[in-house]
Amino acid sequence: MRILLVEDDEKIASFIIGGLRQSGFAVDHAANGVDGLHLATTEPYSLAVIDVMLPGLDGLKVIEELRRRGINTPIIILSAKRSVEDRVRGLETGSDDYLSKPFSFSELLARVQALIRRSSSVSEPTRLTVGELSMNLLTREVRRGETAVQLQPREFALLEYFMRNPGKVLSKTMIMEHVWDYHFDPQTNLVDVLVCRLRNKIDRDWEKKMLHTLRGVGYVLKE
Numbered sequence: 311m312r313i314l315l316v317e318d319d320e321k322i323a324s325f326i327i328g329g330l331r332q333s334g335f336a337v338d339h340a341a342n343g344v345d346g347l348h349l350a351t352t353e354p355y356s357l358a359v360i361d362v363m364l365p366g367l368d369g370l371k372v373i374e375e376l377r378r379r380g381i382n383t384p385i386i387i388l389s390a391k392r393s394v395e396d397r398v399r400g401l402e403t404g405s406d407d408y409l410s411k412p413f414s415f416s417e418l419l420a421r422v423q424a425l426i427r428r429s430s431s432v433s434e435p436t437r438l439t440v441g442e443l444s445m446n447l448l449t450r451e452v453r454r455g456e457t458a459v460q461l462q463p464r465e466f467a468l469l470e471y472f473m474r475n476p477g478k479v480l481s482k483t484m485i486m487e488h489v490w491d492y493h494f495d496p497q498t499n500l501v502d503v504l505v506c507r508l509r510n511k512i513d514r515d516w517e518k519k520m521l522h523t524l525r526g527v528g529y530v531l532k533e
């Protein structure tokens with residue numbers, strides 16, 4: 311799943327990005343409100359974490375504009391403003407949750423997971439199935455048939471992307487954009503290496519292979 315972080319404090323942003331990536335999320339970061347609004351209106355996100363006091367365009371105006379355009383991405387406000395009035399105003403603006411600074415990452419992560427779980431129960435399935443492969447997005451359990459498959463966070467994110475697009479050829483660029491973020495070097499072999507690791511875990515011990523390479527085009531997951 312892909313998260314947008316709009317935060318101008320470099321240390322806080324680095325702290326959050328590192329934690330979310332270790333938890334298996336792809337994270338795009340904007341350091342001001344203008345860039346944050348642009349990303350939020352042009353890219354699909356499972357959730358956005360938005361600071362209030364931002365250069366260019368403050369976070370509340372970003373949220374107001376997103377809601378005005380009908381974009382319903384779940385939003386958590388992360389702000390140093392702590393008063394009851396600030397929290398009420400943030401929620402009334404259109405955010406779904408409000409967390410005051412200083413904060414613990416474990417609490418932020420719990421709120422991110424809860425909000426995604428809540429939104430998924432309305433609009434998206436919590437379990438994906440392609441042939442013998444099944445994935446529980448809430449418990450993060452993956453199985454091929456009756457066999458549990460242990461995946462690292464980035465491998466889980468890659469397989470989730472494949473399982474959301476069964477039978478569809480996914481290019482390296484598409485995979486980079488969804489599993490990493492938009493700050494990537496297309497010349498690296500990160501995708502090839504990650505696909506190889508995933509293939510070893512979901513196909514190596516089975517006669518029928520599910521993850522296929524289309525040389526020069528990309529990869530496809532098929533039943």
